[in-house]
Amino acid sequence: MSTELNNFWGIANRQYREVPQGDSGLLDGNASLVGGFYDSGDNIKFSFPTAYTITLLSWSVIEYHKNYKDIGELDHIKNIIKWGSDYLLKIFIPSNQTSPASSTLLSQVGMADVNCWQRPEDMKQERPVFSCDETASDLAGEIIAALSAASLVFKDDEKYSTNLTKMARELFDIVTKEEPGFVQGTYTMKDGCGAQARQFYNSTGYKDELVWGGTWLFFATRNTTYLRYSTEYVVMAEEEELSVDKGIFYWNNKLPAIVVLLTRLRFFFDLGYPYEESFISSTNNVDSFMCSYLSPVDHKTQGLVEVVQMVLVFPLKTCGVSPCLRQVSYIHGDNPMEMSYMVWFGNNYPKHVHHRGASIPWDSQWRSCVEGNTWLNSEQPNPNELLGAMVRGPDLNDMFLDERDKLWFTAPTISSNVGLVAALVALLDLQYPFSSLNGADLLGIDNFGIFDDIHLINQRRL
Template identity: 35%
Template sequence: MAAPITMLILCTSFLSLSLLSTAFTSRDYADALEKSILFFEGQRSGPLPSNQRLKWRGNSGLSDGASYHVDLVGGYYDAGDNVKFGLPMAFTTTMLAWSVIEFGGSMHSQIGNAKTALRWATDYLLKAATATPDSLYVQVGDPNMDHKCWERPEDMDTPRNVYKVSAQNPGSDVAAEMAAALAAASIVFKDSDPSYSAKLLQTAKNVFDFADKYRGSYSDSLNSMVCPFYCSYSGYQDELLWGASWMHRATQDSSYLSYIQSNGHTMGSDNDDFSFSWDDKRAGTKVLLSKDFLEKSTSEFQLYKSHSDNYICSLIPGSSGFQAQYTPGGLLYKASESNLQYVTTTTFLLLTYAKYLSTNGGVVTCGTSTVTAESLIAQAKKQVDYILGDNPAKMSYMVGFGERYPQHVHHRGSSVPSIKAHPDRINCNNGFQYLYANSPNPNVLVGAVIGGPDSKDNFADDRNNYQQSEPATYINAPFVGALAFFSGKA
């Protein structure tokens, strides 16, 4: 009888949290969903379409790759600068696709915008993957030079150097993430655009083969051009297993199942890991693979269900295995820099795992206690609501949502007068006056979720405080799925 009693206590505690929270409605979540997708239009590189909704942005990066005789125009700037980093862009793409796969049915009028945001990324990744045989273009822009300037992307004159990985200079981490992104996106477009989906999937197969054949970390190959900005601290093994998992999901080809079975033990399947990010894919892989065990009783994936349970248990206060840190206001806290990236990925995994559990009435086993899918949803809601304004500061950490939100976002394009308002060029050094200005950003980057508060729920709305005030595509991408889930609840 011990397990049911423990489960009741856990469920009751989460119910209490839910009842005490701000009463956001499905309409509020739908509004936040629309804005979370709109944010990506502020990150666009390349020629902007006529239906661009954030009108303060203009064309940029129109000659990216030209000096290297390749077309690398398009894609997204990762955060508040003007570099196109391949690893976080690919992870962003994977998470946007996964959001649509799991929760697209709740996106309603926003499903078209979500697919447009996804396709803006995949069109670029296709170029990067197919421009040169046995090579993969993984970055445009010198981050060291870019970060010495404060320029809107429409004016940038910093070096647009191009960086690639190859057989001689491998990058299994970034390549396998790109394969995951293309494979996941192929699922999204399978019904609406079969030919595009087929192109994505074939390219994903080629890129995964490249990643697996030429093993090595792109951090070693590209050094100071990616480190410390997006150094692959976790290595490349986690991306290979993640990539294979998405190839299996997209193709149902038994060869990928065999690959996972043969290589899983050396690629992190035996290890518990308690964070999920652009760098470390282990927790996400385990949740993804647990789907087949929960829905199809695929015995080969029972291990991943067990490790997914361990991951969930680490997050649930009062459960066996709990080890997460929360702020006094209830926010999951992982790091002083860009903490909300971990909150949005964790929230997405909570909801996705709850969905998988619900297919057969499954529960999470935490020692002698069990946690229900409903408890996972309640915990996810607490995190989502905190970001949207149910927090000690009574501030939304999504720009443009609610009555009070950050005004001094660490973002070049948002903080410098737009090219429409100020047509004359603002050069590298002249832009710094806007970085240090006390006035709010003149261009509202609607939908951007920023780095967020510290471990004590404190937040400094300071443009120079990039750790807390900088947005990023990989913060928003998993949040799209979470918001879709709650917007679909009556």
């Protein structure tokens, strides 16, 4: 890595001890569920944000693969995506492998335990697995989106890419079937499926995830059946959107990103009937909320980086890039607290991140839950640095408490950090103009990569 990049990340000529890593969770699901990601410094694997993370990481690689390659990180990010995709393939169990009646989606491995602060490598206790049936529509939709987007990342590996789209197609057919008595719903609606996840990732709707999944499945397969589904049901998804979520793209609301994808499709391909009406509606929505999000206000880190990613993925005609830089600058210390919310960036960053592996010394000593709790309650800085992680950040009044037990300030969620990754890779190269919609290489973006090899057959006029 160059000296310039070292200085950018704030780690040049400084000593640190990064969080060590070892094997953990090797008995999850009787060893059938090894893999995945722990979230927020806890030893829990949530399927919903994992799938969301893989979707966004894949999207960032599709759009900015040149930037990843230029800094020598393309293989690294693809390895991370494959690790997550492999896990998602494991948590979808088709009916022919269980019972003919229903397919199974696994929503969570492990559970929240406030009495156990322990490194994941030290876990010995049995870890419960939470399962859902095929009515967990939102979870299914996000998994479909993740597998479909990842298939585009690995399109050069035909066997693996085909397997990803095969599973995505199969799951889509299952959860969108129109049969008497079949009911769609949210995965947190049922206790056995999402009772624990409800505390952390409570889903308030499912239609946006199904449209999100259908949209990505169209890009992955070029099958207009999925595009027809997305354009027909996007209005229903908009009706389900909560007023507090209007225009906000994050793990619980995919609509802003959906309309960006559909709008880009309209700009680059004249699809005409029967899609034009939905595309025009999407374009209007983008125009109305995008510039409002880029008005000169300070958005907090929750949801901020996802907005930055969206703005840079969509080549705006009027808003410009400077507001995006302003938002990232807020995360990196240009805020009332003068606090960088990214670990190890700058001189004033969180030292008590809510993270089990970071907060417990790595000295080859096994520690029980009770012994680990000593470190949870310690006022000492973490002995290991969670290099590059962004914490949840300040409250609405710009106040932040760097305290390990206050996870609403200091937890590093994968769902927010994935947006930061996408935003930073998009901002790596600012030498290109940000004013053309004619296929120019805007900020390193691959305008047409997401549409690669799409050849639409003329639609029948009904």
